[in-house]
Amino acid sequence: MPVHREGSGPETVFFSGYAKLPAGITASAMFNVVAVGMEIEVSTGRIVAAECTLATEVGKNFFARLVTGWNIDTELGELIETINRRYQGSAQKAIITALKIIHEKYRAFRGH
Template sequence: MSDTIQPDTHRILDVDCTATLALTRNFIRSLFVDADITDPGRLIERIQRRYHGSSQKALITAVNNAAKKYREVAA
């Protein structure tokens, strides 16, 4: 997963992933865009509620890793 984050607001501006289908990539993008990277719990809840694909756990891991990396870089 790759993302672009607005540093002032911590909002995710864009995201991309390696899903095969464009429909899946677009849906994942809709889940992530405008989410606050400093509040991964809310984004994880959104993923658990709306995305039931086989890569749900991988997306949650990606969110946690991205939030951790962002905290390290922003500190």
């Protein structure tokens, strides 16, 4: 009988991206950069889970809900538009920069 192992479903990989935060916001007093981490299903590009280093739990949770389920490979432009429209925090540009870095890392990993 096969032993069930956590993560035995579709293969996922963790990617991270970092970007400098603007001076004068709460998060920049805590961190110099915003860190975005994402678990991505390799074969599809679907974002399975996400986290970032914002100052508030509400912001962290909102970001995670906002990006989970999107395809990092084929829906990046739409995802950035959604972040521009729905995330109005001061770290918006830094989050988008970190997301673009993750996109580049994912494409390199896949050999694109």
